[in-house]
Amino acid sequence: MFYKGKEGQWSWIFHRITGIGVLLFLAIHIIDTMLVGWGPEIYNKVIAIYRNPIFKIGEVGLFAAVLYHALNGIRIMIIDFVPEFTKYHRQIFYLEMLLFFLSMIPVSFLMLSH
Template structure:
């Protein structure tokens, strides 16, 4: 495999991820996946409280109704939206013949769509969290 010269070392030519956009999207996809998994775990546990003790369930749900949890919900939605849009990009990179060629442009598209969705959601969500 031919090598190309990098400022710090030799890097195999032809690899998709070289510490640039592709690798950072890979890292962000894994992190958001783990965040979503742990949310789902907590969600199943707190929802199951309703069968054990409805009073305990009401107390937990009441504790969630504060601005800090509202910001946490915003972060969760941000993770879900990025993970979903980037997942579509990953599918296109893997299964579309031209996917690797356009992976960088698709990432910028993912980030643009993510920003649009999050701006719209944030305005509405934060008005409920802080406004009533």
């Protein structure tokens, strides 16, 4: 059975997933930019793929991943540098999630409506 951790375990799992997601994006981004070396034709052809609506949703996902990873990183730093705050780690996590969703609502709207 999967270990039933609480907020701390979930925040860590999301941190790993978003970290891998952002890394994957960076790898793809390096590859597509590298294609310039083979001339504008192939580069434009590959970049055109990104106009597909799926990539629009993917971009929102990328923003969400970067935002979560950054906010959770700050939470980890606070806990690491001020261990006294470990007592409130759950509250800090919920505050982080609140900030995350408050930011994601307008950002998703703006990104998807363009």
